Amino acid sequence: MEIEVNQLADLNQAALSLLEFANEEKIFLFEGEMGAGKTTFIKAICEAIGVADVVSSPTFSIVNEYQGNHNQRIYHFDFYRIEDLREAYDIGYEEYFYSGDICLVEWPERIKELLPQEYVHVSITATTPDTRLITFTKI
Ligand SMILES: Nc1ncnc2c1ncn2[C@@H]1O[C@H](COP(=O)(O)OP(=O)(O)OP(=O)(O)O)[C@@H](O)[C@H]1O
Numbered sequence: 001m002e003i004e005v006n007q008l009a010d011l012n013q014a015a016l017s018l019l020e021f022a023n024e025e026k027i028f029l030f031e032g033e034m035g036a037g038k039t040t041f042i043k044a045i046c047e048a049i050g051v052a053d054v055v056s057s058p059t060f061s062i063v064n065e066y067q068g069n070h071n072q073r074i075y076h077f078d079f080y081r082i083e084d085l086r087e088a089y090d091i092g093y094e095e096y097f098y099s100g101d102i103c104l105v106e107w108p109e110r111i112k113e114l115l116p117q118e119y120v121h122v123s124i125t126a127t128t129p130d131t132r133l134i135t136f137t138k139i
């Protein structure tokens with residue numbers, strides 16, 4: 001499924017479409033160049049799930065935890081800075097990925113070897129400085 005985002009305000013609808021598309025799937029991997037808009041889209045998704053916490057990339061900790069509607073837990077990962085897969089083992093990535101809670105993952109390509117078999121792949125491309133093409137696929 002493809003969505004053209006022509007303005008930031010369109011992200012809220014795109015987030016709802018993604019959640020509907022995902023259905024029962026809880027793991028979302030976000031690919032896109034630096035500055036493509038992964039964190040920004042994740043903010044919109046978190047808002048759609050009722051997260052009131054501040055959503056920002058977990059730069060120092062690899063993972064942030066938020067709380068959404070109905071006490072849902074949401075884990076937001078950013079593997080950009082990871083230098084060794086051991087860092088992922090050290091945070092106990094498996095307990096998050098296989099928890100059944102929502103996992104939103106930036107820079108999943110940094111931990112290719114550890115990715116689960118099934119997930120929703122979200123690709124974000126900047127078509128102009130102000131517009132984005134967002135593609136969802138179930139893997
Ligand atoms: N849909 C959009 N439309 C217009 N501008 C956007 C959109 N999404 C993000 N931006 C802008 O692009 C910039 C980078 O966004 P963001 O931090 O979300 O990117 P990122 O993919 O998470 O980057 P990184 O790889 O560094 O984590 C921000 O200034 C943001 O406002």
Ligand SMILES: [Mg+2]
Pocket residue numbers: 038039040057106
């Ligand atoms: Mg980011």
